[in-house]
Amino acid sequence: MSARAKAVVLVSGGLDSTTVLAMARARGFACYTLSFDYGQRHRAELAAAERVSAALGDVEHKVVTLNLDSIGGSALTDLSIAVPEQETEGIPVTYVPARNTVFLSIALGWAEVLGAQDIFIGVNAVDYSGYPDCRPQFIDAFEAMANLATREGVEGRKISVHAPLIDLGKGEIIRAGLELGVDYALTVSCYQATATGLACGRCDSCRLRRAGFEQAGVADPTRYV
Amino acid sequence: MSARAKAVVLVSGGLDSTTVLAMARARGFACYTLSFDYGQRHRAELAAAERVSAALGDVEHKVVTLNLDSIGGSALTDLSIAVPEQETEGIPVTYVPARNTVFLSIALGWAEVLGAQDIFIGVNAVDYSGYPDCRPQFIDAFEAMANLATREGVEGRKISVHAPLIDLGKGEIIRAGLELGVDYALTVSCYQATATGLACGRCDSCRLRRAGFEQAGVADPTRYV
Numbered sequence: 001m002s003a004r005a006k007a008v009v010l011v012s013g014g015l016d017s018t019t020v021l022a023m024a025r026a027r028g029f030a031c032y033t034l035s036f037d038y039g040q041r042h043r044a045e046l047a048a049a050e051r052v053s054a055a056l057g058d059v060e061h062k063v064v065t066l067n068l069d070s071i072g073g074s075a076l077t078d079l080s081i082a083v084p085e086q087e088t089e090g091i092p093v094t095y096v097p098a099r100n101t102v103f104l105s106i107a108l109g110w111a112e113v114l115g116a117q118d119i120f121i122g123v124n125a126v127d128y129s130g131y132p133d134c135r136p137q138f139i140d141a142f143e144a145m146a147n148l149a150t151r152e153g154v155e156g157r158k159i160s161v162h163a164p165l166i167d168l169g170k171g172e173i174i175r176a177g178l179e180l181g182v183d184y185a186l187t188v189s190c191y192q193a194t195a196t197g198l199a200c201g202r203c204d205s206c207r208l209r210r211a212g213f214e215q216a217g218v219a220d221p222t223r224y225v
Numbered sequence: 226m227s228a229r230a231k232a233v234v235l236v237s238g239g240l241d242s243t244t245v246l247a248m249a250r251a252r253g254f255a256c257y258t259l260s261f262d263y264g265q266r267h268r269a270e271l272a273a274a275e276r277v278s279a280a281l282g283d284v285e286h287k288v289v290t291l292n293l294d295s296i297g298g299s300a301l302t303d304l305s306i307a308v309p310e311q312e313t314e315g316i317p318v319t320y321v322p323a324r325n326t327v328f329l330s331i332a333l334g335w336a337e338v339l340g341a342q343d344i345f346i347g348v349n350a351v352d353y354s355g356y357p358d359c360r361p362q363f364i365d366a367f368e369a370m371a372n373l374a375t376r377e378g379v380e381g382r383k384i385s386v387h388a389p390l391i392d393l394g395k396g397e398i399i400r401a402g403l404e405l406g407v408d409y410a411l412t413v414s415c416y417q418a419t420a421t422g423l424a425c426g427r428c429d430s431c432r433l434r435r436a437g438f439e440q441a442g443v444a445d446p447t448r449y450v
Contacts, residue, residue: 066331067291097376
């Protein structure tokens with residue numbers, strides 16, 4: 001790369017997307033980080049997203065507001081649906097309908113405005129909790145659609161959607177991030193984190209995260225309630 | 226259909242999407258209409274969207290707020306970029322990056338919540354002003370992606386994205402709508418309509434609309450400034 005190529009990186013403030021941001025930066029991209037205020041109950045993740053973006057040298061961090069809670073259908077945006085604290089069968093109630101599709105679509109719009117051809121997302125098919133939009137075939141289909149949806153596609157500049165964690169286990173993700181200097185104490189993964197970012201230690205996301213630090217053989221820096 | 230099947234219909238308040246809503250209703254769908262407050266300069270279209278949804282018997286009309294203006298890049302959301310009043314070459318500045326992708330994605334999320342398998346959008350490849358996301362190959366690619374993105378897709382209930390206007394000229398659209406009883410006086414198409422819905426008569430959208438009424442051989446009910 002001569003002048004640094006730009007990439008849009010979806011950053012939630014959690015462990016996975018923070019690792020992806022470190023990976024995109026290590027590959028030399030000028031990173032434009034994008035977060036969403038979509039009515040999620042775990043508001044502490046927005047503060048974490050801003051923190052990790054700054055810590056990992058983003059060029060610009062943008063928060064797009066979007067009232068996904070108005071369509072409902074998920075424990076993450078509907079306070080009347082409880083976050084489960086045991087493993088469940090099938091697609092769990094924490095699944096937010098079409099969330100990754102919506103987030104990638106807005107990332108695609110920003111990429112077009114920036115002239116960026118690369119979009120990074122921290123989806124993961126191993127510890128993916130049964131969410132349909134975390135599977136590799138979804139990412140491939142989104143990329144194909146993106147190349148037909150945009151000015152870039154029409155003019156022959158290929159848009160790539162990178163999901164570098166897709167085949168990694170949580171322990172491998174953490175090891176990769178630590179090698180790139182990620183400070184996981186800055187991140188918040190809990191679905192029901194307190195306003196100051198304390199984790200419940202019991203939801204799906206907390207269980208996967210805690211197991212990841214065990215697998216990686218490193219101390220868990222998470223602050224629990 | 227036994228109990229009426231549900232459909233999510235994207236409704237902007239303009240001529241095309243209003244016709245699509247009438248078509249979806251004529252096909253027997255229980256219509257859930259979706260509009261966006263995305264920072265567009267033509268605010269009168271939101272009032273028109275509500276008006277036409279009620280007039281055409283929607284079950285529910287929802288407005289999702291989304292600050293697409295924060296990513297910029299279009300004359301429709303950036304007041305510092307003028308709306309062109311002559312025909313231009315290539316993709317015009319009124320193109321909103323990835324707009325249809327974003328709108329369809331949110332429609333997909335609502336469809337999942339509702340248990341609807343049908344989404345209607347008023348894109349049109351004839352008078353499409355050079356927007357990449359109005360082409361049939363884009364709609365097909367979006368539908369393929371949608372079937373991998375969602376619970377419905379995973380569980381084998383196919384999601385269909387209908388674009389019934391895709392091959393029609395503006396005159397044909399108007400004739401089809403009039404046969405279904407659409408009152409086009411309720412609709413607003415102008416990119417720079419006044420707050421009360423008066424059209425400029427000079428932008429791309431006004432020119433296509435006015436020519437459409439001429440092609441259809443009917444009086445133009447548009448109120449111009």
